[in-house]
Amino acid sequence: MYAAIEAGGTKFVVAVADHDLNIVSRFKTATEHPEVVMPRIISFLQQFEIESIAVGSFGPIGVNPNLANYGKIKHTPKKGWQDFDFLGNLKRFFDVPIYWTTDVNIAAYGELKMGAAQGKKNIVYLTVGTGIGGGVIVDGQIMTGYSHPEIGHILMQPMAGDDFKGVCPYHAYCLEGVAAGPALGARAGKKAELLEINDPIWDTEAFYLAQGVCDLTVAFAPEMVIFGGGVSNQNQIFDKIRKSFKEQLNNYVDVPELDQYIVHAGLGNDAGIIGGLLLAKEIVQ
Numbered sequence: 001m002y003a004a005i006e007a008g009g010t011k012f013v014v015a016v017a018d019h020d021l022n023i024v025s026r027f028k029t030a031t032e033h034p035e036v037v038m039p040r041i042i043s044f045l046q047q048f049e050i051e052s053i054a055v056g057s058f059g060p061i062g063v064n065p066n067l068a069n070y071g072k073i074k075h076t077p078k079k080g081w082q083d084f085d086f087l088g089n090l091k092r093f094f095d096v097p098i099y100w101t102t103d104v105n106i107a108a109y110g111e112l113k114m115g116a117a118q119g120k121k122n123i124v125y126l127t128v129g130t131g132i133g134g135g136v137i138v139d140g141q142i143m144t145g146y147s148h149p150e151i152g153h154i155l156m157q158p159m160a161g162d163d164f165k166g167v168c169p170y171h172a173y174c175l176e177g178v179a180a181g182p183a184l185g186a187r188a189g190k191k192a193e194l195l196e197i198n199d200p201i202w203d204t205e206a207f208y209l210a211q212g213v214c215d216l217t218v219a220f221a222p223e224m225v226i227f228g229g230g231v232s233n234q235n236q237i238f239d240k241i242r243k244s245f246k247e248q249l250n251n252y253v254d255v256p257e258l259d260q261y262i263v264h265a266g267l268g269n270d271a272g273i274i275g276g277l278l279l280a281k282e283i284v285q
């Protein structure tokens, strides 16, 4: 059996699958203190003969095996999780290969192999929800460098007339700060879900997301940029993003047809778990 753990900022999802990747059992628990969450996950997994595990965790996390923080959660406001040795804790209970990466990377991998990007090799996956996170796949492989990408914190050129610097405590005008769900909420004075489809805030939102896609396009030349997360359920933003992207990129590089280039995730909420199970299988094959 293969296991995938999707460790999100609000909830954990754990799934166990057979060799054909049919999910045989699934388990969810809220992201409480690790002393509560870890024993729950461990006793769930101990019911099965686990051969390998893939973990996709909220971050930032240590992904560089040469650094002391490898396998750990880095700075986070979540109680108990700061510097928590996630990988080390799992290894004490499971003597099996464990793939360790970010939550967005496992989702990107799921979309690559079984979602919107099947048949492609170079993609970027962005989730726009409580934060903005992104995973980059290059030649079929998840890209990690010295650390993992933090695409949500790409710095933006402000939209003309927009003096809202955003809600990121680290940066003025970073993508997450100006365009994640809480930024929409702060602009609107109400939950983003409650905004009308034709509210002009969606034009501002599309401008910043499009600028993010421009930056990613010139940096990585992906074949597709996929949006997931709660805010991406606002279907009306996709045409706005494509239009603004065209204007901002100004035909500088070749890109695929825009309705095939800037797309909604194909696997929805399952992208992470499916990607995780695929990675768990691949590390023991």
Ligand code: ADP
Residues within 6 Å of the ligand: 008, 009, 010, 128, 129, 130, 131, 180, 181, 182, 185, 191, 192, 193, 194, 229, 230, 231, 233, 234
């Ligand atoms: P999380 O990031 O915690 O996994 P979501 O992807 O649902 O969860 O993101 C939650 C954020 O996205 C909140 O700020 C919420 O207001 C916003 N959001 C969620 N769903 C929608 C929606 N359909 N339309 C607009 N905003 C949404």
Ligand code: ZN
Residues within 6 Å of the ligand: 152, 153, 168, 169, 170, 171, 174, 175, 176, 177
């Ligand atoms: Zn930031």
